[in-house]
Amino acid sequence: MPDTTALTKSTDVPAADASTPAATDSGPAPGKPRSLWSDAWHDLRRNPLFLISMVLILLLTIMAIFPGLFTSASPRDADLAKHYLQHPNWGNFFAPDWLGYDVQGRSIYARLIYGARASITVGVVVTVSVTILGLVIGMIAGYFGGWIDTILSRVTDVFFGVPFIVGAMVILTTFEERSVWVVILSMVFLGWTQIARVARGSVITIKQADYVVAAKALGASTTRILTRHILPNAIAPVIVVATIALGGYIAAEATLSFLGIGLAEPTVSWGIDVSSAKDQLRNAPYVLIIPSVMVSVTVLSFLMFGDAVRNALDPKMR
Numbered sequence: 001m002p003d004t005t006a007l008t009k010s011t012d013v014p015a016a017d018a019s020t021p022a023a024t025d026s027g028p029a030p031g032k033p034r035s036l037w038s039d040a041w042h043d044l045r046r047n048p049l050f051l052i053s054m055v056l057i058l059l060l061t062i063m064a065i066f067p068g069l070f071t072s073a074s075p076r077d078a079d080l081a082k083h084y085l086q087h088p089n090w091g092n093f094f095a096p097d098w099l100g101y102d103v104q105g106r107s108i109y110a111r112l113i114y115g116a117r118a119s120i121t122v123g124v125v126v127t128v129s130v131t132i133l134g135l136v137i138g139m140i141a142g143y144f145g146g147w148i149d150t151i152l153s154r155v156t157d158v159f160f161g162v163p164f165i166v167g168a169m170v171i172l173t174t175f176e177e178r179s180v181w182v183v184i185l186s187m188v189f190l191g192w193t194q195i196a197r198v199a200r201g202s203v204i205t206i207k208q209a210d211y212v213v214a215a216k217a218l219g220a221s222t223t224r225i226l227t228r229h230i231l232p233n234a235i236a237p238v239i240v241v242a243t244i245a246l247g248g249y250i251a252a253e254a255t256l257s258f259l260g261i262g263l264a265e266p267t268v269s270w271g272i273d274v275s276s277a278k279d280q281l282r283n284a285p286y287v288l289i290i291p292s293v294m295v296s297v298t299v300l301s302f303l304m305f306g307d308a309v310r311n312a313l314d315p316k317m318r
Contacts, residue, residue, distance in 0.1 A: 039312075040309075040312035040313050041312075043311070043312040044308060044309070047308045047311070049304045049307065049308050050304070050305065050308035050309075050312075052304065053301045053304040053305040053308065054305065056298075056301040057302065057305060060116050060120060060298055060301065061120060063113055063117075064117040064119075064120040064121065065117075067113045067114045067116070067117065070094070070113045071094065071096065071107075071109060071110050071113050073096035073107045073109070073110040074107075074110060075106060075107065075110040075113070075114040075115070075268045076106065077106060077107070077110075078104045078105045078106045079105040080104065080105040081105075082105065083097075083101035083105035083106075084101070084103070084105050085100070085101065085103060085280065085283065085287065086100050086101040087100050087284070087286070088100035088108075088286055096109060096110055097109075099112065099286070099290055100284070100286055100287070102273065102276065102277060102287050103277065103280060103287065108273075108286075108287065108290055108291075111268055111273055111291075112270070112291060114268040115268050115269050115270040115272075115291065115294070116270075116294075116298075117268070118253070118263060118267055118268060118269045118270075119250050119253060119269065119270060119271075119295070119298060120250075120298075121180060121184075122180060122183060122184055122187070122249065122250065123247070123249045123250040123253070123302070124246070125184050126184055126188055126249045127242050127243075127246040129184070129188040129192075130187075130191040130192040130245075131195055131238060131239075133188065133192040133195075133196075134192040134193070134194070134195025134196035134198075134199060134238075135195060135199045135235075135238055137152055137156070137196045137199075137200075138195065138196040138197065138198065138199025138200040138201075138202075138203065138238075139199055139200075139203050139226060139230065140152065141196070141200045141203075142200040142201070142202070142203030142204045142207065143203050143207055143222075143226060143230065145204075149200075152196075153200070156193050156196050156197060159190060159192070159193045160193040160194070160197075162190060164187075164190055164191065165252065165255060165256070167190045168183075168186050168187060168190060168252070169256070169259070169261050171186040171189065171190075172186055172256065172262065173261055177264075178261070178262065178263060178264050179263075180263065183253060183256065183262055183263055187249060187252065187253070191245070191249065194241060194245065195238055195241060195242060198241050199234060199238050202233075202234035203230055203234050206229075206230050206234050207230060209233075211229060212225060212229050212230065215228075236313045237313075239309065239313070240306065240309055240310040240313055243302070243305055243306035243309050244302075244303060244306030244307065244310065245306075246302045246306065247298070247299040247300070247301070247303040247306065248299075250295070250298055250299055250302065251295065253269070253271060254269070254271035254295045256271065257269050257270075257271025257272045257274075257275060258271045258272075258274050258275045258278075259275070270291040270292075270294055270295050271295070273287075274288060274291050274292055274295070277291070
């Protein structure tokens with residue numbers, strides 16, 4: 001009989017050894033994939049523009065909420081006899097006379113601190129309001145389509161065709177008292193169109209996705225589809241547009257106040273201070289330059305923040 005020992009030995013399959021390199025060719029088990037938001041936050045934490053803008057925005061927010069932490073002087077106390085266009089005392093840091101006094105004998109430093117409240121309030125409230133309004137209109141138009149989309153799109157086009165500053169000027173001139181909320185409402189009335197267009201375009205693309213079609217086939221309600229499936233996936237471009245627009249709304253408020261048809265006394269605003277100081281450019285340029293620089297820094301902070309968010313949420317920018 002033939003010897004089968006060699007055959008048996010040659011066909012035996014050796015047991016896999018966990019310590020051998022062959023067993024580790026596939027590498028470690030892959031970790032849980034990151035979502036869009038976690039991936040964006042991972043990138044934002046390493047973006048120096050985002051970190052700088054966040055520090056500035058946080059400082060401005062604290063100034064707006066707790067101005068008493070930065071100065072004990074009142075922004076409305078005026079003494080023309082003693083402080084008319086008094087020059088800055090650069091060595092007396094954070095004192096009422098640190099940045100000098102304006103044409104009414106009021107502390108420029110105190111008005112700089114308290115002026116952040118009006119600008120931040122207008123910018124944030126207008127941005128949140130136009131985002132909600134534009135998102136609702138855009139989602140309804142994009143999801144239902146047909147005559148609903150036609151009507152809402154034409155209404156959006158009408159409002160979009162009105163120049164923002166000119167339209168706000170026309171609205172504000174009809175009010176005798178122009179408080180912060182009057183300015184906010186006028187800007188919201190005209191500023192929702194861009195968000196609505198972006199939301200509509202996103203919803204039109206997303207509603208054709210397989211998971212939305214599957215949800216419809218399973219009998220999900222329209223409200224559930226919009227809130228649970230479409231909104232989370234359509235909100236990213238809307239947030240990008242809103243964060244960039246926030247700085248524009250702050251600049252628009254300062255522009256309207258500078259023109260004399262925005263916020264009015266006794267409200268403390270950087271735009272009001274720039275308007276009252278425009279005639280003193282030759283005699284006391286610091287009265288005009290200081291609040292103007294503050295407006296520029298604030299707008300730039302929010303623009304950098306919005307730009308960083310856009311780069312983090314847009315895969316094409318990676």
